[in-house]
Amino acid sequence: MVASACSSFYAHKRTPFFSLQGRRVNPSMQKRIVVLGATGSIGTSTLDVIARHPERYRVAALTAHVSRDKLLAQCLQHHPDTAVIAHEHDARWLSAALQDAGCETQVLYGEQALCDVASAADVDVVVAAIMGGAGLAPTLAAVRAGHQILLANKESLVMAGPLFTDAARQSGARVLPVDSEHNAIFQCLPAPSSSTALHTDLAQAGVIRLLLTASGGPFRGWSRDQLHDVTPEQACAHPNWSMGRKISVDSATMMNKGLEIIEACWLFDLTPDDIHVVVHPQSIVHSMVAYRDGSVLAQLGNPDMRTPIAHALAWPERIDSGVAPLDVFSMAQFEFRPPDEEAFPCLGLARRAMNAGGTAPVVLNAANEVAVDAFLNGQIRFTAIPKLIDEVMAALPVVAADTLETIFAQDALARDYAAKIVARWCDE
Numbered sequence: 088m089v090a091s092a093c094s095s096f097y098a099h100k101r102t103p104f105f106s107l108q109g110r111r112v113n114p115s116m117q118k119r120i121v122v123l124g125a126t127g128s129i130g131t132s133t134l135d136v137i138a139r140h141p142e143r144y145r146v147a148a149l150t151a152h153v154s155r156d157k158l159l160a161q162c163l164q165h166h167p168d169t170a171v172i173a174h175e176h177d178a179r180w181l182s183a184a185l186q187d188a189g190c191e192t193q194v195l196y197g198e199q200a201l202c203d204v205a206s207a208a209d210v211d212v213v214v215a216a217i218m219g220g221a222g223l224a225p226t227l228a229a230v231r232a233g234h235q236i237l238l239a240n241k242e243s244l245v246m247a248g249p250l251f252t253d254a255a256r257q258s259g260a261r262v263l264p265v266d267s268e269h270n271a272i273f274q275c276l277p278a279p280s281s282s283t284a285l286h287t288d289l290a291q292a293g294v295i296r297l298l299l300t301a302s303g304g305p306f307r308g309w310s311r312d313q314l315h316d317v318t319p320e321q322a323c324a325h326p327n328w329s330m331g332r333k334i335s336v337d338s339a340t341m342m343n344k345g346l347e348i349i350e351a352c353w354l355f356d357l358t359p360d361d362i363h364v365v366v367h368p369q370s371i372v373h374s375m376v377a378y379r380d381g382s383v384l385a386q387l388g389n390p391d392m393r394t395p396i397a398h399a400l401a402w403p404e405r406i407d408s409g410v411a412p413l414d415v416f417s418m419a420q421f422e423f424r425p426p427d428e429e430a431f432p433c434l435g436l437a438r439r440a441m442n443a444g445g446t447a448p449v450v451l452n453a454a455n456e457v458a459v460d461a462f463l464n465g466q467i468r469f470t471a472i473p474k475l476i477d478e479v480m481a482a483l484p485v486v487a488a489d490t491l492e493t494i495f496a497q498d499a500l501a502r503d504y505a506a507k508i509v510a511r512w513c514d515e
């Protein structure tokens with residue numbers, strides 16, 4: 088059955104006990120997980136961790152944008168109650184393929200269906216792993232429903248930090264960072280005092296600054312001139328992490344670190360001045376917290392997102408993630424150096440947006456998404472990405488970002504303005 092949205096399909100039959108690989112599983116002990124962006128890099132890693140712990144977790148819903156073959160394979164392995172895909176024709180194809188295979192997963196399509204599965208009443212955990220601003224509405228729906236959020240989609244906090252954190256405080260939703268640096272920082276901080284797991288008043292806890300590590304990306308050490316002719320393939324070849332193409336380009340421009348500064352401000356209630364970026368090419372130290380007494384706490388591990396995902400899934404417990412423990416004897420050396428902000432101006436643009444407040448980060452994010460897309464499509468040069476963002480930020484006024492409607496309106500304005508600049512540059 089295919090539907091654009093449905094509210095009753097969660098009336099779901101469960102047997103009191105069933106056997107899984109010889110183990111007795113009690114469904115009432117399983118947390119019900121929704122993976123938004125299941126077919127992506129984070130989604131795939133999440134399902135890998137979940138599959139290791141069938142007695143703890145059960146997949147309630149999986150979503151994809153267009154990757155229907157991959158979503159089909161995931162449904163056949165995890166048997167979610169619901170699968171969501173963007174377009175009706177893909178939903179019909181998926182539904183027929185599932186029926187042929189005897190799988191009872193119901194298929195929905197469209198943006199409303201994403202919000203519906205994210206906010207469904209019998210869900211425990213929502214993994215927010217859609218790429219970009221498209222993740223905001225379903226992630227916020229999950230926050231408003233009071234579910235535990237495993238947050239990978241940093242763009243939703245960048246676009247709607249105040250709305251997002253206020254909604255979590257109102258609903259009591261627990262927000263656990265999956266982004267590797269923020270997860271590392273979370274692990275190095277005292278246990279949060281509120282149910283949301285958002286931190287407040289870190290100064291009171293003796294924290295003087297956060298040290299946000301950056302790999303420097305594939306072009307670390309390159310001058311602005313050397314960056315002029317780089318290709319999308321070069322930009323997507325991250326030295327340490329295997330990730331989706333958009334975040335890979337963000338790492339290459341260091342806009343990823345800029346977005347992460349903003350993300351950290353909202354998660355940990357800080358200002359950009361409290362967050363120092365440290366280039367650490369090995370990506371083994373995932374970030375650090377400096378305390379007043381001279382202590383610097385760090386979290387280390389192999390660069391594999393299954394570690395922060397497993398940490399956030401099981402918190403405050405610890406579970407197997409499939410990642411081998413770090414072999415410290417194999418570490419030749421750790422390097423730490425300041426970023427080159429002249430070659431990588433996106434860091435400064437992100438700080439400027441956060442300091443300006445209101446809709447400035449919305450515009451930053453929207454212009455960045457258009458710029459990255461245009462670069463990946465061969466329309467603009469790598470070095471034009473920060474120029475485009477700067478031009479859009481300079482042109483659009485900053486207004487209060489107090490409703491989702493305003494945020495989406497400014498997002499649309501900025502995307503439209505950025506696309507027009509791309510078209511103009513292509514004609515020149």
Ligand SMILES: NC(=O)C1=CN([C@@H]2O[C@H](COP(=O)(O)OP(=O)(O)OC[C@H]3O[C@@H](n4cnc5c(N)ncnc54)[C@H](OP(=O)(O)O)[C@@H]3O)[C@@H](O)[C@H]2O)C=CC1
Binds near residue numbers: 124125151153216267
């Ligand atoms: N990859 C990583 O290691 C890390 C990622 N993150 C963040 O996690 C998020 C996901 O990143 P990553 O997994 O790398 O990205 P991917 O590009 O690998 O996957 C993105 C996922 O989102 C879906 N998607 C894309 N566009 C839309 C849309 N318009 N509507 C609905 N679904 C959509 C994709 O579906 P489909 O496959 O059908 O296109 C896919 O499932 C990003 O916000 C990123 O910044 C944070 C830290 C680390």
Ligand SMILES: CC(=O)[C@@H](O)[C@H](O)COP(=O)(O)O
Binds near residue numbers: 266300328337338392
């Ligand atoms: C894995 C992860 O969290 C990414 O955000 C990663 O940090 C990107 O690497 P950069 O440090 O190069 O941005």
Ligand SMILES: [Mn+2]
Binds near residue numbers: 266267268347
């Ligand atoms: Mn990160």
